Amino acid sequence: MTDPQTPILETRNICKAFGALKASQDISLDLRAGEIHALIGPNGAGKSTLIAQIAGGLKPDSGSVHLNGRDVTALPTAKRAQRGLGRTFQVSALAMEDTVLQNAVLGALGAQGRPFRLFQSALGNAGLRQVAEQALERVGLQDHARSRTAELSHGQRRQLEVAVALTLNPKAFVMDEPMAGLGASGSKALTGFLDSLREQAPILMVEHDMDAVFALADRISVLVYGQIIATGSVAEIRAHPEVRRAYLGEDA
Amino acid sequence: MTRETLINSALALALLLVPLWAYAMDEPFIITLATKVAILALAGVGLNIALGLGGLVSLGHAAFFGIGGYAMGILASHAQSYTAITDWPVLIEGTKSMPVIWLVALLASGLAALLIGALSLRTSGVYFIMITLAFGQMFYYFAISWAAYGGEDGLSIYVRNSFPGLNTLDPIQFFAITFVLLLAALLFSARLAKSPFGLALNAARQSPQRVETIGLSPYRLRLVAFVISGMITGLAGALFADLNRFVSPTMFSWQTSGEIMVFIILGGTARLFGPVAGAALFIILEHILGGLSEFWHIYLGLLLLLVVLFAKGGVIGTLAGREKAHD
Numbered sequence: 001m002t003d004p005q006t007p008i009l010e011t012r013n014i015c016k017a018f019g020a021l022k023a024s025q026d027i028s029l030d031l032r033a034g035e036i037h038a039l040i041g042p043n044g045a046g047k048s049t050l051i052a053q054i055a056g057g058l059k060p061d062s063g064s065v066h067l068n069g070r071d072v073t074a075l076p077t078a079k080r081a082q083r084g085l086g087r088t089f090q091v092s093a094l095a096m097e098d099t100v101l102q103n104a105v106l107g108a109l110g111a112q113g114r115p116f117r118l119f120q121s122a123l124g125n126a127g128l129r130q131v132a133e134q135a136l137e138r139v140g141l142q143d144h145a146r147s148r149t150a151e152l153s154h155g156q157r158r159q160l161e162v163a164v165a166l167t168l169n170p171k172a173f174v175m176d177e178p179m180a181g182l183g184a185s186g187s188k189a190l191t192g193f194l195d196s197l198r199e200q201a202p203i204l205m206v207e208h209d210m211d212a213v214f215a216l217a218d219r220i221s222v223l224v225y226g227q228i229i230a231t232g233s234v235a236e237i238r239a240h241p242e243v244r245r246a247y248l249g250e251d252a
Numbered sequence: 253m254t255r256e257t258l259i260n261s262a263l264a265l266a267l268l269l270v271p272l273w274a275y276a277m278d279e280p281f282i283i284t285l286a287t288k289v290a291i292l293a294l295a296g297v298g299l300n301i302a303l304g305l306g307g308l309v310s311l312g313h314a315a316f317f318g319i320g321g322y323a324m325g326i327l328a329s330h331a332q333s334y335t336a337i338t339d340w341p342v343l344i345e346g347t348k349s350m351p352v353i354w355l356v357a358l359l360a361s362g363l364a365a366l367l368i369g370a371l372s373l374r375t376s377g378v379y380f381i382m383i384t385l386a387f388g389q390m391f392y393y394f395a396i397s398w399a400a401y402g403g404e405d406g407l408s409i410y411v412r413n414s415f416p417g418l419n420t421l422d423p424i425q426f427f428a429i430t431f432v433l434l435l436a437a438l439l440f441s442a443r444l445a446k447s448p449f450g451l452a453l454n455a456a457r458q459s460p461q462r463v464e465t466i467g468l469s470p471y472r473l474r475l476v477a478f479v480i481s482g483m484i485t486g487l488a489g490a491l492f493a494d495l496n497r498f499v500s501p502t503m504f505s506w507q508t509s510g511e512i513m514v515f516i517i518l519g520g521t522a523r524l525f526g527p528v529a530g531a532a533l534f535i536i537l538e539h540i541l542g543g544l545s546e547f548w549h550i551y552l553g554l555l556l557l558l559v560v561l562f563a564k565g566g567v568i569g570t571l572a573g574r575e576k577a578h579d
Contacts, residue, residue, distance in 0.1 A: 055465070081467035093462040095455040103462075106455050110466025115452045116476060118444055122451040168466060 006069065007032050008202055009085070009172040014053055014063035016046075023049040024060065025226040031172055036194065036203045038213045041223035042246070047206045048090075050223065051176050054204070055087050056080045068171055082113065086170030086201070088161040090177040094149050100160055101145040104132035107167030135166040139193065155186040162193070166200075173197070175205040179212050191215055214238075222246070256572035260525040264438075267293075267528065268431060275424045283423040284495070285539060289532045290430040291491045296515040296527025297437045298484030303513070304522030305445060306477040307457030311509050312368065312384030315391045316482040318504035319364050320357035320489025322395065325407040325499035327353050332410060350415045350429070353490055361486020362479050364391075369478035373471055385506055392504035406500025413494055420494075430491055434528070437484055442524050444480075453477050485512070514552070518559055520566030523575070529567040 007030035016024040023046040031037050041047055052058040054065055056077035064073040072080050081087070094103050105122055108131035109115055123129060136142045139159040144152065152160065158178060165173060178194065179187045191212050194203060198218075207213050213220060214234050221231040224246045230237060237243055267286060274282035295317055302308040330337050330346025337344045347353065372383040396404050412420045420426045444450045456463045456470040463470050493499040502508065511534070519530025537555070541548035563570045 076469075077464040078467050078469050081465055087465045089461070089465075093459045093465070095458040095462060097458055098451075098455065102451060103455075106451055106462070107466045109448050109452060110463075110468050113467065115448055115468050115473065117448045118450075118480075119447060121443075121446050122448040123446070125448070128448070164462070164466065 007066070008068060009054070009174075009204060010066040011050075011054060012064045012066065014050070014060045014065070016049055016053060016058065016060050022226045024053065027063070027223075027226075027228055029221050029228060029231065031202045031204045033202055034198055035218040036198050036205065036216045038217035038220045039204065039206045039223060040208070040210075040213060040220060045223045046226040047223055048176065049226075051174060051206060055085060055174055081110065081168060084168070084171030084201075086165035086168045086173045088158075088165050088173070088175045088178060090180055090206075092157040092161055094157060094160060094164070096148075096150040098149055099145065100136065100141055100147050100149055100152065101129075101132060103149055103160060104136050104145075104163055104167055105129060107135065107164035108132045111168045131167050135163040136160075138166055139163040154181050155183070155190070158182065158186075158190065159193075162197075170201050172201055173203040173205075175203060175207075177206055177208060179207055179209040187212060254572075256523070256525075256568065256575070259568060259571050260528075263525050263528050263532070264435070267434075267532065271424060271427050280423045283427050285535055287423065287427045287430050287495055288492075289528075289535045290427065290434045291488050291495060292512070292515060292535070293528040293531040294430070294434045294437055294491065295485045295488035295512050296519070296531055297434070297441055298481050298486075298488060299512050300481075300516050300522065300527050301441060301444065301484070302478050302481035303516055304526070305450060305457070306453050306474055306481075308373075308474060308478060308481075309381050309513075310384040310478070310481075311381050311506065311513070312372075312386075312388035313482070313485050313512050314504050314506060314508035315368065315388045316361040316365060316485040317489035317492070317508055317512065318391055318395065318499075318501070319361045320486035320491075321493035321499040321503040322401065322407075323357040323360050323486070324353050324413065324490040324493040325409065326401055327356060328409045328413055329401070329407050348411075348413045350413045350420070350494070353413060353494075354487055357486045357490035358483045361489070362483040364486075365479045365482025366475070369475045369482070373474050373478065385509070388504065388506055388509055392501055392506070395501035395504050402500070404501060406498060406502075409493075409497045409499075412497055426495070430495075433487065433491070437487075438524060438528075445524070449473070449476070514556060516566075517556065518566055520568035520570075521564075523566065523568040523572075526566055526568050533567060 009031040012028050014024050014027040027050060039047055053060050056075060064071050067083050067085060072083060105128050108128040136145055139162050141156060141159050141163060144156065178190060182190060187209060194216055217234060219231060219233060220237040222229050222243050229246060230240045230243050267289060271283040271286040299313045302310050327346045328348055331348045337346060368387045372380055375383055401407055414420055415429060418425045452463060452468055453473045456473050460470040489503060515527050515530030515534055518533050519526035537552055541551050559566055
């Protein structure tokens with residue numbers, strides 16, 4: 001068994017610059033088993049750049065990314081996914097013309113890792129289908145399995161994003177603004193769901209919705225101008241003078 | 253049965269019944285036209301896997317069509333002149349046997365698709381269109397300058413190649429061969445679209461980011477699709493050369509690539525029977541309008557414009573409506 005204090009996901013001294021703009025400056029953060037770690041910061045702080053480097057879309061100039069104790073810095077997105085990184089996007093990245101079930105089966109197919117079967121039926125494959133249906137049930141989309149993804153509401157697409165990530169049975173989730181565009185009730189429902197998800201795998205999430213962050217996060221890291229200025233519990237971050245000045249505003 | 257299945261069955265039946273009727277009426281020319289439709293539709297079925305399912309706008313599929321044609325031309329010309337293709341390191345002789353020619357055409361076009369695809373799939377969008385076009389043109393000019401196999405004049409084959417148990421010189425029997433191969437390719441294509449591979453390829457077209465995030469490589473999926481696509485178009489090329497008993501660099505020209513794409517757009521992109529409807533419409537128009545004017549392509553262009561602007565689903569899409577989501 002892994003030591004609960006061993007980070008599942010970790011960045012070590014990541015630096016990334018675009019010309020003169022230092023988007024990531026010596027960023028080290030970790031995600032431990034069973035926790036939700038929220039990454040907050042004002043617009044343009046470099047959150048998306050950091051997430052892209054963790055998920056594999058961008059290569060850091062220096063520093064490394066570790067998943068389950070193994071250095072994955074050199075691996076492309078697909079290989080990191082195979083090693084257990086489940087990711088959801090700020091703007092839903094789904095096969096919109098396909099049905100909800102097909103999207104979930106696609107995730108199961110990725111997890112299984114044998115896509116070059118030309119003659120079998122994808123939806124007729126009991127193994128793939130079971131994984132997909134379980135994931136849909138988990139997020140509460142089982143009744144929409146046969147709907148076209150493009151016909152789903154915004155909130156349902158968010159749920160489907162999570163369901164597809166679930167089919168991978170990931171070791172860690174990386175979620176880019178899961179609450180974005182959700183109304184108050186949708187946001188509340190997803191908060192409840194994510195709360196139960198952390199038992200399965202820890203979640204690193206970028207989020208602007210402070211109610212959700214304060215309700216969910218075990219730890220919060222604050223990113224400002226490419227630097228982590230503070231990491232700590234909700235209470236610590238609320239009380240942190242620099243954070244209050246940079247982000248929350250004096251009266252927070 | 254969905255409406256689209258009904259339309260597809262009607263199309264397949266029509267393509268079978270028209271030449272049978274022509275056979276009864278002793279109209280061999282009509283049978284030849286139907287054969288041409290079947291072969292060009294087969295080329296389109298090949299391209300449709302890359303274009304429709306994979307979203308890969310290849311303007312270089314003439315390369316595979318031509319390779320298939322030259323596979324037939326080279327093998328048959330050596331067989332008819334009783335000369336070996338090479339005697340070192342091993343003796344390779346020509347052949348007049350269709351199944352062997354098909355196999356060579358499939359392998360050669362598959363290999364070419366692997367090389368072309370491996371390079372061009374690193375690009376996307378307009379660059380992909382341009383690089384596939386460039387590869388097609390390379391083959392075109394290579395064929396023109398290849399004097400050993402006729403250069404610009406191409407190669408004529410005096411007698412159609414043979415198929416065990418059939419008289420291929422009889423138009424209706426040759427039609428039967430092409431029709432069966434077309435049906436086989438359609439069946440394969442239909443299964444492919446529903447397979448795990450088809451699902452992943454189709455998703456890579458819609459959202460490559462998603463496919464990467466679940467641990468699959470869009471590049472590899474597309475490369476396999478491109479190879480399969482090129483092989484089917486290559487097989488069609490071998491049959492087309494056999495139909496005309498003639499192969500020339502024209503098969504490699506970019507106009508050929510464009511025509512194969514036109515079949516798909518006219519018939520309905522990503523629709524199983526799109527290439528069949530498109531090729532049939534193309535040949536009918538060529539036959540009717542071509543008799544009226546040398547410049548019948550003007551009308552084809554107009555029709556294409558109308559389809560692109562007002563009927564994006566092509567013939568099949570207009571008749572069958574929106575594609576049903578799989579259950």
